[in-house]
Amino acid sequence: MAFRIVACCTGCWACLPLCPRQAIRAAAPHFEIDPARCTECAGDYPDPQCASICPIEGAIVDAAGQPLNPPGSLTRLPPAPATPLPIS
Amino acid sequence: METTSQSPSTAARIALHPCYSEQAHRHFARLHLAVAPACNIQCHYCNRKYDCSNESRPGVVSELLTPEQAAQKALAVGAAIPHLAVVGVAGPGDPLANPDRLFATFRALAEKAPDLTLCVSTNGLALPEQVEELVKYRIGHVTITINCVDPSIGARIYPWIFWNHRRIRGRKAAEILIDQQQKGLEMLVARGVLVKVNSVLIPGVNDEHLREVHRVVTAKGAFLHNIMPLIARPEHGTYFGLTGQPEPTADQLRILREACAGQGGATGMMNHCQQCRADAVGLIGQDRGAEFSWEKVAAETVDWQAAVAKRTAVRAAIERRIVLHSQIHHPTSAPASPSGQRTGALQSETLRMAVASNDGRTVDAHFGHAREFLVFDVSPMGARLVERRDIERYCSGPVTCGDAAPALAGAIAALRDCAILLCARIGFEPWRALEDAAISPNSERAGEPIIDALLAVGAEWRDRAPRAVSPAGQRLCA
Numbered sequence: 004m005a006f007r008i009v010a011c012c013t014g015c016w017a018c019l020p021l022c023p024r025q026a027i028r029a030a031a032p033h034f035e036i037d038p039a040r041c042t043e044c045a046g047d048y049p050d051p052q053c054a055s056i057c058p059i060e061g062a063i064v065d066a067a068g069q070p071l072n073p074p075g076s077l078t079r080l081p082p083a084p085a086t087p088l089p090i091s
Numbered sequence: 092m093e094t095t096s097q098s099p100s101t102a103a104r105i106a107l108h109p110c111y112s113e114q115a116h117r118h119f120a121r122l123h124l125a126v127a128p129a130c131n132i133q134c135h136y137c138n139r140k141y142d143c144s145n146e147s148r149p150g151v152v153s154e155l156l157t158p159e160q161a162a163q164k165a166l167a168v169g170a171a172i173p174h175l176a177v178v179g180v181a182g183p184g185d186p187l188a189n190p191d192r193l194f195a196t197f198r199a200l201a202e203k204a205p206d207l208t209l210c211v212s213t214n215g216l217a218l219p220e221q222v223e224e225l226v227k228y229r230i231g232h233v234t235i236t237i238n239c240v241d242p243s244i245g246a247r248i249y250p251w252i253f254w255n256h257r258r259i260r261g262r263k264a265a266e267i268l269i270d271q272q273q274k275g276l277e278m279l280v281a282r283g284v285l286v287k288v289n290s291v292l293i294p295g296v297n298d299e300h301l302r303e304v305h306r307v308v309t310a311k312g313a314f315l316h317n318i319m320p321l322i323a324r325p326e327h328g329t330y331f332g333l334t335g336q337p338e339p340t341a342d343q344l345r346i347l348r349e350a351c352a353g354q355g356g357a358t359g360m361m362n363h364c365q366q367c368r369a370d371a372v373g374l375i376g377q378d379r380g381a382e383f384s385w386e387k388v389a390a391e392t393v394d395w396q397a398a399v400a401k402r403t404a405v406r407a408a409i410e411r412r413i414v415l416h417s418q419i420h421h422p423t424s425a426p427a428s429p430s431g432q433r434t435g436a437l438q439s440e441t442l443r444m445a446v447a448s449n450d451g452r453t454v455d456a457h458f459g460h461a462r463e464f465l466v467f468d469v470s471p472m473g474a475r476l477v478e479r480r481d482i483e484r485y486c487s488g489p490v491t492c493g494d495a496a497p498a499l500a501g502a503i504a505a506l507r508d509c510a511i512l513l514c515a516r517i518g519f520e521p522w523r524a525l526e527d528a529a530i531s532p533n534s535e536r537a538g539e540p541i542i543d544a545l546l547a548v549g550a551e552w553r554d555r556a557p558r559a560v561s562p563a564g565q566r567l568c569a
């Protein structure tokens with residue numbers, strides 16, 4: 004059981020100090036979660052901390068590769084970037 | 092609710108702050124350090140893939156520094172630019188969401204640059220829990236971005252906050268954020284910390300509501316309210332930018348600022364903020380960030396004690412200059428009026444005052460002995476020297492006071508566009524003559540530094556009806 008940080012992470016540092024297991028590393032080109040340490044916060048917090056503060060949709064995924072914060076869930080912007088934008 | 096007026100020392104602190112005073116910002120330098128990457132809220136005007144587009148300039152990614160690097164950079168800049176006076180942490184995230192990094196930076200600076208004023212800009216969410224720590228580092232100024240005091244409006248600006256280990260959304264999120272901001276504002280004011288409030292004007296969302304925000308923060312003792320225009324372009328990738336949210340026009344911004352200024356109270360409106368970038372260096376409007384990139388300052392050894400001494404000397408010289416030689420034309424200050432016009436007394440914000448001074452620093456001259464008057468335009472933003480006016484002395488010695496009508500008439504002519512005259516002492520007869528010419532003499536500030544006296548009297552004046560200064564209890568010529 005472990006989460007993973009993927010390429011769209013911007014390295015904003017928000018998640019790193021919150022991890023109760025010190026599983027997150029300020030790596031380049033993006034931050035990384037040590038799968039051996041990550042517990043998905045089970046027993047520490049009801050919600051996984053990294054995924055609860057991460058501002059980037061899709062940056063953190065679960066063991067199945069599903070984004071914890073799917074497109075549109077944080078910004079409220081329509082998911083598909085190719086969608087014509089509403090004007091006013 | 093009561094509005095408190097600024098004490099002279101508060102006024103002096105503002106007058107010399109390069110971000111808040113229209114004169115000081117031309118003389119002093121400030122440095123913003125980008126040590127705080129993380130943020131604990133999301134705003135609809137911010138794209139978190141870049142720096143915040145409203146708190147910083149759009150599209151410019153700041154150089155992120157460790158606390159040690161940031162302190163080293165501040166010491167190097169402070170040695171190279173002796174008019175550096177303020178070091179702020181303003182982003183790219185929220186400084187108080189990065190307390191360890193923030194306070195490590197401030198600890199290093201408190202030791203090696205104790206003369207520099209430290210400030211912080213925050214969204215306010217984590218403010219109440221950090222107030223005690225901020226006070227410990229003698230933080231002079233805190234800026235809180237407050238866009239609303241109504242959660243239903245807040246829900247249209249903030250999609251989520253991170254609070255107590257959870258992501259909170261919608262109206263509940265806005266309620267918590269607003270509560271924390273207001274609590275933080277009250278706690279800081281209670282501890283004597285200057286609080287500036289920034290608001291982003293978002294047409295159709297909080298434009299009318301910002302008058303209410305102004306009323307509330309004024310009542311709670313914020314010393315400045317800075318209303319900034321929303322920046323929302325599709326290319327920034329923000330929610331507002333991508334959903335066609337209009338930016339305010341220059342007129343919308345001006346009308347709202349004027350409406351807030353017209354609401355009264357002691358909180359000044361700031362009109363010269365340029366939304367400087369988070370790692371800006373130098374004078375506002377004259378960015379020297381590139382000269383002090385981390386690569387350039389990393390290798391430097393700084394004699395910090397020599398730097399402190401040099402800055403202290405330069406600061407004292409600048410402070411004298413701000414009071415005496417500030418001839419800066421600033422587009423937002425009222426131009427000097429043609430003589431004979433009492434614009435000083437008629438404009439609600441700017442008041443023209445004259446000072447009788449021998450040493451040029453304090454209110455130390457007897458009216459009857461003054462060789463010249465220093466004429467200032469005084470507003471909540473500070474005091475601007477308009478000119479020196481030589482006068483014929485009409486009183487040749489302390490005992491002949493009062494028997495020199497032609498000279499007195501000349502002095503009054505020299506003062507006719509001034510609402511108030513500050514002097515150390517004044518005889519009874521000239522007092523009456525000045526009052527008859529609708530000029531209020533004031534000797535209550537005898538011996539005080541000119542800038543303190545001007546700002547204090549200006550604040551009193553704005554709180555009272557014109558010409559309420561009475562001669563009773565004043566020191567009169569024996």
Ligand code: SF4
Pocket residue numbers: 006021022023024025026027036040041042043044051052053054
């Ligand atoms: S889920 Fe929890 S334990 Fe795992 S990396 Fe995120 S914060 Fe750390």
Ligand code: SF4
Pocket residue numbers: 008011012013014015016017018019034053056057058059062063
């Ligand atoms: S919070 Fe998200 S974007 Fe920021 S460093 Fe962590 S994973 Fe990357």
